[in-house]
Amino acid sequence: xxxxxxxxxxxxxxxxxxxxxxxxxxxxxxxxxxxxxxxxxxxxxxxxxxxxxxxxxxxxxxxxxxxxxxxxxxxxxxxxxxxxxxxxxxxxxxxxxxxxxxxxxxxxxxxxxxxxxxxxxxxxxxxxxxxxxxxxxxxxxxxxxxxxxxxxxxxxxxxxxxxxxxxxxxxxxxxxxxxxxxxxxxxxxxxxxxxxxxxxxxxxxxxxxxxxxxxxxxxxxxxxxxxxxxxxxxxxxxxxxxxxxxxxxxxxxxxxxxxxxxxxxxxxxxxxxxxxxxxxxxxxxxxxxxxxxxxxxxxxxxxxxxxxxxxxxxxxxxxxxxxxxxxxxxxxxxxxxxxxxxxxxxxxxxxxxxxxxxxxxxxxxxxxxxxxxxxxxxxxxxxxxxxxxxxxxxxxxxxxxxxxxxxxxxxxxxxxxxxxxxxxxxxxxxxxxxxxxxxxxxxxxxxxxxxxxxxxxxxxxxxxxxxxxxxxxxxxxxxxxxxxxxxxxxxxxxxxxxxxxxxxxxxxxxxxxxxxxxxxxxxxxxxxxxxxxxx
Numbered sequence: 001x002x003x004x005x006x007x008x009x010x011x012x013x014x015x016x017x018x019x020x021x022x023x024x025x026x027x028x029x030x031x032x033x034x035x036x037x038x039x040x041x042x043x044x045x046x047x048x049x050x051x052x053x054x055x056x057x058x059x060x061x062x063x064x065x066x067x068x069x070x071x072x073x074x075x076x077x078x079x080x081x082x083x084x085x086x087x088x089x090x091x092x093x094x095x096x097x098x099x100x101x102x103x104x105x106x107x108x109x110x111x112x113x114x115x116x117x118x119x120x121x122x123x124x125x126x127x128x129x130x131x132x133x134x135x136x137x138x139x140x141x142x143x144x145x146x147x148x149x150x151x152x153x154x155x156x157x158x159x160x161x162x163x164x165x166x167x168x169x170x171x172x173x174x175x176x177x178x179x180x181x182x183x184x185x186x187x188x189x190x191x192x193x194x195x196x197x198x199x200x201x202x203x204x205x206x207x208x209x210x211x212x213x214x215x216x217x218x219x220x221x222x223x224x225x226x227x228x229x230x231x232x233x234x235x236x237x238x239x240x241x242x243x244x245x246x247x248x249x250x251x252x253x254x255x256x257x258x259x260x261x262x263x264x265x266x267x268x269x270x271x272x273x274x275x276x277x278x279x280x281x282x283x284x285x286x287x288x289x290x291x292x293x294x295x296x297x298x299x300x301x302x303x304x305x306x307x308x309x310x311x312x313x314x315x316x317x318x319x320x321x322x323x324x325x326x327x328x329x330x331x332x333x334x335x336x337x338x339x340x341x342x343x344x345x346x347x348x349x350x351x352x353x354x355x356x357x358x359x360x361x362x363x364x365x366x367x368x369x370x371x372x373x374x375x376x377x378x379x380x381x382x383x384x385x386x387x388x389x390x391x392x393x394x395x396x397x398x399x400x401x402x403x404x405x406x407x408x409x410x411x412x413x414x415x416x417x418x419x420x421x422x423x424x425x426x427x428x429x430x431x432x433x434x435x436x437x438x439x440x441x442x443x444x445x446x447x448x449x450x451x452x453x454x455x456x457x458x459x460x461x462x463x464x465x466x467x468x469x470x471x472x473x474x475x476x477x478x479x480x481x482x483x484x485x486x487x488x489x490x491x492x493x494x495x496x497x498x499x500x501x502x503x504x505x506x507x508x509x510x511x512x513x514x515x516x517x518x519x520x521x522x523x524x525x526x527x528x529x530x531x532x533x534x535x
Contacts, residue, residue, distance in 0.1 A: 051076060054345055057337050058083070063274040063348045084348050085364050086332045092342030107168045110194040111136060116446050119143075119151040122176075123446070123509055130192045138509075139179035139450070146173050166191045195220075198250075201517040202228035204235050209531060213243040213517055214258075217250030217306035222257035229261070229289045239294040239534045241527060243517075245324060249305025252282075252333070259313045261288035262295060262320070267355075269313045272333050274350030295320030296530035299415060304328035305352075305360075311415045312354035318405045322417040323530045329414035331360025354411075356401040362413025419533055421526045427497035431490035435479065441498065444478045445505045455510040462518055467502055475502075 055071050062083065071079050076089050090098060110129025113120045120142035125132045143151045145163035166172060174187045198221040200213040210232040214221060229237075249255075252270075259269045265286030273279040297311050297320050308327045314320040333350040352360045399411040410416050435441050449471060458465060467475070475498075479486060491498075500523055508516035521527045 047076070050339060050343075051079065053339070054079065054089075057345060057347060061276050061335065061337075061347055061349050062087075063277075063332065063350055065275060084332060086330065086334060086346070087348045088346045090344045090346060095336075095338070095342060095344040106196065107193055108165050108191055109134075109136075109172065109174075109189050110192075111164075113142065114442070114446055116443060121446055124512060126194055126196070129194045130189050134174075134187050134189045136174070136176065136187070136189075137178065141177045141179075142174060143177060143184055144173075144175035168193050197224045198254075199224040199228050201514040202232060203514060203518060204232065204237065205241065205521070205527075205531065208236055209239040209241060209534060210235075210237040211241045211243065211517070211521060211527070213513075215247055217247070217254035217258070219251065219254065221250070221254040222261070225258055225261060226289050233289075237293070239296075240290060241296050241298065241530045241534070242320075243298045243527075244303050244307040244311065245298050245300040245526070246302040247304075247307040248302065248328075249307055249330065252306065252309070255306035255309040256282045259310050260284045260286075261290050262314065263288065263317065264291055267313075267317055269355065270309045271353050271355075272350040273353065274333070274348075277333075277350040280350075294534045296534050297322050298324050298526055298530060299327045299417060300325045300526075301328055303415075304330035308360045308415050309352055309354075312358065312360060315409055315415060315418065316355040316358070316401075316403055318403050318407065321419060321530075321533050322415060323419045323533060324417050324421055324526050325423075326417065327415040329360065329362025331362075331413070356403070356409065356411075358399075358401055358409070358411035359413065360415070419529055421529050424525055427494040429490045429494055431487045432494035432497060434484055435498070438482060438484060440479055440482050440484060441501050442505055443482070444475055445502060445509060448474060448478060449502065449506050450509050453506060453510065458507055458510050458515070462507075463522065465503060465519075466499055471502075 080087050109131040110126035111131045112124035114123045122140040170191050177184050198216050198218045200215045202212045205211045256269050263284035267284040269282045271281045299311050315322050331352040332348040334346040335349045337345045401409050504519045507519040
């Protein structure tokens with residue numbers, strides 16, 4: 001199994017199988033399917049015109065010099081591949097999906113569900129959403145959506161999502177089985193706009209330090225953060241651990257708005273510049289909610305774009321300590337150009353630079369810079385011996401910058417943390433990898449464990465909770481029922497990881513995202529190191 005942090009692996013699996021009705025959690029730009037061969041001449045003509053429009057837009061706006069002649073007669077996907085990894089074409093449905101994600105709301109009924117044994121199991125109902133008001137509860141099983149059977153038919157997830165999703169104000173008929181009942185109930189629900197906070201969790205880690213996790217930089221991130229920080233300050237917060245791990249970015253003004261909560265007036269947060277875009281500086285306006293308290297920012301290899309803008313500003317201005325692993329290195333500015341059919345072009349028009357002038361963008365061409373980053377990260381993880389230290393240091397000197405306090409920081413792509421935390425791979429082996437890939441552990445939580453524990457019990461026993469011997473014996477039976485061969489030696493080696501995974505997923509089911517992070521952070525080495533750094 002490829003190395004990764006315990007947090008990254010399990011949360012990736014957890015959220016990959018959790019869907020919000022009408023919404024796809026998280027987002028990424030998908031490659032366009034390109035110029036499709038159809039007999040409809042009008043379709044061909046429209047796409048030919050669109051290619052011409054795209055080339056015109058590139059000539060007027062692209063971040064670098066480009067040879068337009070080399071782009072002629074190429075299908076859209078091939079055309080954009082000549083540019084950079086982040087310029088992309090979005091078909092209408094994907095353009096709408098991205099807009100909904102960043103705007104912090106979506107149109108649907110507001111449920112999270114998990115496909116358990118080909119059945120839609122409701123794992124969470126968003127408070128005050130249409131489903132909540134209609135009486136849908138956690139643990140319900142959705143059998144039909146309108147006239148379509150969605151349970152027991154192995155429908156693809158995308159089709160299941162599409163059945164529930166719909167425009168605000170339109171009705172959808174849900175046939176479901178309430179937990180503990182044997183007779184199905186039928187509900188007609190009017191779809192609505194459901195608000196989703198970009199703050200996944202906010203709580204006190206101890207008497208004076210708080211934890212806030214931000215999953216994306218959307219339209220309401222600044223407002224969501226202010227509400228969370230005010231609540232925490234009322235509880236005695238003086239230090240903050242801000243978790244931006246796996247935050248792939250979002251709006252630039254959301255990043256600058258968040259940075260403004262930490263910086264005094266007239267401090268440079270970030271600047272952008274491109275071939276057709278003159279330098280634009282973004283300054284703090286002052287009056288933020290947390291200008292004085294101690295700050296630790298958590299990042300990893302999946303923290304990108306807006307996350308890197310924020311972390312880079314905090315590091316360059318000596319405002320906070322950066323803890324974790326080197327960030328992704330996505331420092332290209334995209335502007336969206338919309339077409340009449342609802343599709344859109346996300347085109348790179350400039351580059352982001354930190355206050356000290358560091359380019360955030362890593363090299364997207366194989367070469368010296370990419371080798372430098374790989375060498376540094378492998379050395380920090382202990383994979384390379386001490387003889388590489390001299391070579392590592394010589395590479396860093398090329399891109400060294402100095403902060404106001406005299407601290408050295410390094411450019412060349414991504415944000416390198418002040419405190420590097422090695423990957424924790426203890427317990428990862430082939431057997432554990434099989435359990436994760438086959439979703440055996442998550443299935444066991446929803447299928448068996450969820451009914452054995454109550455939210456109040458879990459809340460009261462957060463620090464000491466672990467599954468008992470009877471649970472463990474049933475887990476072994478469950479693993480065998482899924483046709484997974486148990487390797488006793490590997491099972492013993494991964495037992496603690498398995499226990500922790502079961503715990504955090506059980507806490508997520510009963511106590512939501514905040515329960516998940518409260519349980520997970522008890523054993524998270526990055527959070528522990530951040531608390532030490534804040535002392």
